[in-house]
Amino acid sequence: MKRYLLPVLLLTLLITSSCKQNAPVISEASPQFNNQLTSEEKAGGVMTPEIMWKFGRLGSFALSPDGSTVLYTVTDIDLQSEGRRTNIFKTAVNGSNPVQLTTDGGSSPEWINNGKSIAFVNKGKLCSMSIDGSAVNVISGINDFEIFSVSPDGNKIYFTKRVKLDQTANEKHNLPKANVRIINDLMYRHWNYWSDFSYSHIFVSAFNGSAVSEGKDIMAGQRFESPTAPYFDEGEIAWSPDGKSIAYTSKRLKGKADAVSTNSDIYLYNLETDKEINITEDNKGYDRYPVFSPDGSKIAYQSMERDGYEADLDRLFVYNIKEGTKAWVSKGWNFDVATVKWNDESTMYFTCSYMGTSQIFKTDLQGKGVSKLTEGVHNLGPIDLKSGVLISELASMSMAPEVSTIDMRTGAFKQITSVNKAIYDNIRMGKVEEKYIKTKDKKDLQMWVIYPPDFDPAKKYPALLFCEGGPQSALDQFWSYRWNMQMIAAKGYIVFAPNRRGVSGFGQEWKEQISGDYGGKNIQDYLDATDAMAKEPYIDAKRMGAVGASYGGYSVFYLAGVHNGRFKAFIAHCGVFNFESEYGSTEELWFPDKDYGGPYWKNLPSYKFSPHLMVDKWTTPILIITGQNDFRIPYTQSMEAFQAAQLHGVPSRLLFFEDEYHWVTKPQNAVIWQREFFEWLDTYLK
Numbered sequence: 001m002k003r004y005l006l007p008v009l010l011l012t013l014l015i016t017s018s019c020k021q022n023a024p025v026i027s028e029a030s031p032q033f034n035n036q037l038t039s040e041e042k043a044g045g046v047m048t049p050e051i052m053w054k055f056g057r058l059g060s061f062a063l064s065p066d067g068s069t070v071l072y073t074v075t076d077i078d079l080q081s082e083g084r085r086t087n088i089f090k091t092a093v094n095g096s097n098p099v100q101l102t103t104d105g106g107s108s109p110e111w112i113n114n115g116k117s118i119a120f121v122n123k124g125k126l127c128s129m130s131i132d133g134s135a136v137n138v139i140s141g142i143n144d145f146e147i148f149s150v151s152p153d154g155n156k157i158y159f160t161k162r163v164k165l166d167q168t169a170n171e172k173h174n175l176p177k178a179n180v181r182i183i184n185d186l187m188y189r190h191w192n193y194w195s196d197f198s199y200s201h202i203f204v205s206a207f208n209g210s211a212v213s214e215g216k217d218i219m220a221g222q223r224f225e226s227p228t229a230p231y232f233d234e235g236e237i238a239w240s241p242d243g244k245s246i247a248y249t250s251k252r253l254k255g256k257a258d259a260v261s262t263n264s265d266i267y268l269y270n271l272e273t274d275k276e277i278n279i280t281e282d283n284k285g286y287d288r289y290p291v292f293s294p295d296g297s298k299i300a301y302q303s304m305e306r307d308g309y310e311a312d313l314d315r316l317f318v319y320n321i322k323e324g325t326k327a328w329v330s331k332g333w334n335f336d337v338a339t340v341k342w343n344d345e346s347t348m349y350f351t352c353s354y355m356g357t358s359q360i361f362k363t364d365l366q367g368k369g370v371s372k373l374t375e376g377v378h379n380l381g382p383i384d385l386k387s388g389v390l391i392s393e394l395a396s397m398s399m400a401p402e403v404s405t406i407d408m409r410t411g412a413f414k415q416i417t418s419v420n421k422a423i424y425d426n427i428r429m430g431k432v433e434e435k436y437i438k439t440k441d442k443k444d445l446q447m448w449v450i451y452p453p454d455f456d457p458a459k460k461y462p463a464l465l466f467c468e469g470g471p472q473s474a475l476d477q478f479w480s481y482r483w484n485m486q487m488i489a490a491k492g493y494i495v496f497a498p499n500r501r502g503v504s505g506f507g508q509e510w511k512e513q514i515s516g517d518y519g520g521k522n523i524q525d526y527l528d529a530t531d532a533m534a535k536e537p538y539i540d541a542k543r544m545g546a547v548g549a550s551y552g553g554y555s556v557f558y559l560a561g562v563h564n565g566r567f568k569a570f571i572a573h574c575g576v577f578n579f580e581s582e583y584g585s586t587e588e589l590w591f592p593d594k595d596y597g598g599p600y601w602k603n604l605p606s607y608k609f610s611p612h613l614m615v616d617k618w619t620t621p622i623l624i625i626t627g628q629n630d631f632r633i634p635y636t637q638s639m640e641a642f643q644a645a646q647l648h649g650v651p652s653r654l655l656f657f658e659d660e661y662h663w664v665t666k667p668q669n670a671v672i673w674q675r676e677f678f679e680w681l682d683t684y685l686k
Helices: 008-016 039-044 169-173 255-260 485-490 508-512 521-534 551-562 579-583 590-595 605-609 611-617 636-647 667-685
Strands: 057-063 069-077 084-092 107-112 117-122 125-130 148-150 156-164 198-206 237-239 245-250 265-270 275-278 287-292 298-303 315-320 325-328 338-342 347-354 357-364 379-386 389-396 399-406 413-415 432-438 444-450 461-467 494-498 539-549 569-573 622-627 652-657
Touching: 057 107, 057 379, 057 389, 057 399, 069 107, 084 107, 107 148, 117 148, 156 237, 198 245, 237 287, 245 287, 255 590, 265 287, 265 298, 287 338, 298 338, 338 379, 347 379, 379 399, 389 413, 432 521, 444 485, 444 521, 461 521, 461 551, 461 667, 485 494, 494 521, 521 539, 521 551, 539 551, 539 667, 551 569, 551 611, 569 667, 579 590, 579 605, 579 636, 611 636, 622 636, 622 667, 636 652, 652 667
Parallel strands: 357 379, 461 494, 461 539, 539 569, 569 622, 622 652
Antiparallel strands: 057 069, 069 084, 107 117, 117 125, 148 156, 156 198, 237 245, 245 265, 265 275, 287 298, 298 315, 315 325, 338 347, 347 357, 379 389, 389 399, 399 413, 432 444, 444 494
């Protein structure tokens, strides 16, 4: 259920930067953004919801071909107007001489012309500029695109745009004022949008540096997409080094077949012959993220073996183009591979969720296996690697993402950007500590404990169990602009976040255990962690709560029926409440088919873990949050839970966002979310 709750770092990139998504930018002529801390905020000295929206947010970054310079974007957000302003910066790879290159908006920077120029997006237009930010020109011949990339040889460009291939009901009947959908198959809506019968296609055009010729749709007539929904990740498309081929990801399934399968494939398209081959046809699970080797002879990619299982082991494969063969390079490695980069013709680096953090690893084609490069309490990734220089995003529960360099010999890292130094200089962060306990069945359970700033071990504090979503996502050193651990701790709560059964980063067996056992061992892990924390002298065991989103929201609903008085307050965001009705209204059916075992009419034993069956045991106050446009876990799940709580006389509140989906992304909505979150906890735990 990674789709149910994206790793929060990835979510931050998607919703706060305009990285090849053409998010609106605000020009300098617009009202000034007030992103400076007030005297009251400085005096308070801790994180607040309002301070959170003053953070500059790192977006995309790109290393120059010679490895000397880094481009990166920063997005500022104005809470009052909800305006977003994204601009491009550059710095030397050692962190010296940071320069702001654009002032009136710029996103998705890409080095072109062998590193002598920069292509970027401004207000929906493709532009170019010199590496010092001067000589800005609008590139003609390209409009209404979504993502772009210039070929390594510089004379071609690919871009994606929506292609309409079928009629809406209004168009079919020539009644433009009608408001109706005619639905004949599944996947008629996905995540947070309804199908409009348009598809993301790849176009390739000639490019001379100032103009783009008429593009050729290399997916003409296909009712399929690349990149694939719902992320539309640019990493699913890649140029060959000679610019003669494109490798791209597509899921060529429709309707019911699409709803029950995860089978995506990688296609290698030759631009000179207009021929393509499916290089992963024999594999029935996810195949994604192609990356050409430096000489173009091979393609590395990520692959899951089993169809319908989105939490299967993400493996590293390499395809030999000339021989038409493939090899499982990471065989024997029991952790997921992500963001693969070639260093030379045989050596690759990648990131991986590993034991509660995200680190960088190395492997090769000689069969030497996987070796760990970095250490530390942080998250590293995504990465970029050029000319023997490795850079990475760096984040933790105490620091928003920044750019860092990584020593490829020692693994030592150096932070080279300081986007939010002015904020950190004026607020205090609480200690983040790794803790292990023994579970009821004698397993080692790792968790992160976040303490309030100025923590005093002689005092007693209220405590919160954080329930991770997914359920197979990673609970690592993430930074979130909503579920921010430091902000929660700053309100005087100790937060403990267990890496219970089902999360990524502790081996495939640990991750897979949860399927079919939602109310079993992982819930006992939560209870064991809660009991262990309740014994700590600085925890007030009479003032403990549990909070979570998505699968974490499900966990809260389930805990409400089995916690036996451990908790005094609950908060559940977009959680599954009723397995039967959720199966009947969600869209990506491969997920419940795997984790529930199939549809409710098969009378499967896993359905006994549906929280709605235990509402008669609910007594603890609960805040329930949902978004009307959430199609993954439809908002009716939260409405059912709220109605049940109300009818059982349980103190409860429903926070319903009409213009949000599985996440709350709009600034003022998010602040209301945060204020209501703390008001509820303070009422029952303080």
